[in-house]
Amino acid sequence: MHDRAEVAPQLHAWDRGLTVDQALAREFEARLVESSTLAVRVAYSVLRNREDAEDVAQEAFAKAYRSFSQLRDRERFRAWLVRMTWRMALDRQRANRRRLAREGHPDSWLPASAGRVPGSIEENLQGDLEARERTQHLWRAIDALSEKLRIVIVLAGIQEYDVKEVAALLDLPEGTVKSRLFAARQQLKDELSWMVESDAR
Amino acid sequence: MDGRERRALSDSQLDGEIASAVGIEPSPEFLARVRTRIAAEPEPSAWRLADVVSAFRRTSVEPLWGVALVGIVLAIVVPQFMREETNRREDALMTPAVPDVPRAPMATPPAESRSIGDRSGEVRRQRPQPAAVATEDDGRSLRRSRFDDLVLIAPGDQEAFDRLLAVVNDQTIELIAPVLESTRAGVDLIDAAVPDSLRAEEGVNE
Numbered sequence: 001m002h003d004r005a006e007v008a009p010q011l012h013a014w015d016r017g018l019t020v021d022q023a024l025a026r027e028f029e030a031r032l033v034e035s036s037t038l039a040v041r042v043a044y045s046v047l048r049n050r051e052d053a054e055d056v057a058q059e060a061f062a063k064a065y066r067s068f069s070q071l072r073d074r075e076r077f078r079a080w081l082v083r084m085t086w087r088m089a090l091d092r093q094r095a096n097r098r099r100l101a102r103e104g105h106p107d108s109w110l111p112a113s114a115g116r117v118p119g120s121i122e123e124n125l126q127g128d129l130e131a132r133e134r135t136q137h138l139w140r141a142i143d144a145l146s147e148k149l150r151i152v153i154v155l156a157g158i159q160e161y162d163v164k165e166v167a168a169l170l171d172l173p174e175g176t177v178k179s180r181l182f183a184a185r186q187q188l189k190d191e192l193s194w195m196v197e198s199d200a201r
Numbered sequence: 202m203d204g205r206e207r208r209a210l211s212d213s214q215l216d217g218e219i220a221s222a223v224g225i226e227p228s229p230e231f232l233a234r235v236r237t238r239i240a241a242e243p244e245p246s247a248w249r250l251a252d253v254v255s256a257f258r259r260t261s262v263e264p265l266w267g268v269a270l271v272g273i274v275l276a277i278v279v280p281q282f283m284r285e286e287t288n289r290r291e292d293a294l295m296t297p298a299v300p301d302v303p304r305a306p307m308a309t310p311p312a313e314s315r316s317i318g319d320r321s322g323e324v325r326r327q328r329p330q331p332a333a334v335a336t337e338d339d340g341r342s343l344r345r346s347r348f349d350d351l352v353l354i355a356p357g358d359q360e361a362f363d364r365l366l367a368v369v370n371d372q373t374i375e376l377i378a379p380v381l382e383s384t385r386a387g388v389d390l391i392d393a394a395v396p397d398s399l400r401a402e403e404g405v406n407e
Contacts, residue, residue: 032235040227054231061235065242138218157219188215 028068031077032061038078038158039085045154046089047096048139056092060085079169086151141191145184152177153184 039060044053064081071080142150152166156177159165163181167174354362 028239029236032232032239036227036232036235040231041223041225044225045223050225050228053225054227054234057227058231058235058238062238062242065239134218135222138222142219153219154223157216157223160220161216185212185215192215 024069027074028065031064031068031074031081035078035081036061039081041158042082042085042154043089043092045142045158046086046093052092052096053089056089057085060088063088076171079171082155082169137192138188141188144191145187149180149184149187152180153188156181 036057039057040050040053043056043060044050047053047056060081063084064077071077142153145153151170155166155169156163159169161181163174163177166172166181167177170177
């Protein structure tokens, strides 16, 4: 992930004798590089499919580009992009569900790749099958959350639980983010507790 | 469930699982795809005033631009406002306060005139005309000059002048001889200047 400090020199392109369009293009390019991972992860947290997530993130960037000159506070680009990507991903998810329902697979909206989580999580668990199962249960539990809790817990996971950053992305007070994060965790643990109970039996 | 051992989720484990679940990286070609997609977009050329202002805000001459902009606006607006104010005052001074003339109710023209119009084959409908125009008082007020309300003599001077006229008319004071003589000479001059034809008309009129 790119550091946001790298973008700062691009913001003052006006001072270097560039035309308005050139300055705009350069600034947007810097924002794109900085925020691409964030956008894809946000879309993936809704869609659970890499291809769909990248499609939605791409459309979100295209939409952001069209309206970029109208964004008054360019420092708020990431927050703007996150909200836009989130909404577009939800729209895509609804469209996918409608399509699958038409095709007679109402419960199969979760793609087969949803359980294949990258990274070292699978190594920490006992096996690939169990990891996929746990992850699928996790996603189902996340989907059961209300939207305002869901976006907080997902963004917290993306931003490595940096409450300040999540608050900035959602334009919320840090206290609100903390309380929603706590509520989301509680609900997730309740949703996933059946696994513990069955283990005890 | 299936008899396999499962671990309970602590906060840190839950956070770790969520972070792992969402922690995907975009494919290497993702940025290139987005750039291609954006290249197909029309350039956002609709720059609004807010963009211009924010562009100025980013430059180091912001206060100077601000002062210049305010100066230009004031240079345009203030003279226009002053001109309008002056015109308004002049109008208020020169326009007499003519009371509204009460309008008579609209009346349709008499049947005869309509029949004339009909006979002449005129298709156009005649517009209703006011039945009466105005009263005598209204006529007087309409005939008032727009200069009637102008104050030409101060109130104190006017009072003194009226008093002088009154005593001269009553002949309670006698004007001094040179004044009388000059007055008579002036009257003679006027008489001499009047042409005979006009004098004859005056006689007829009398």
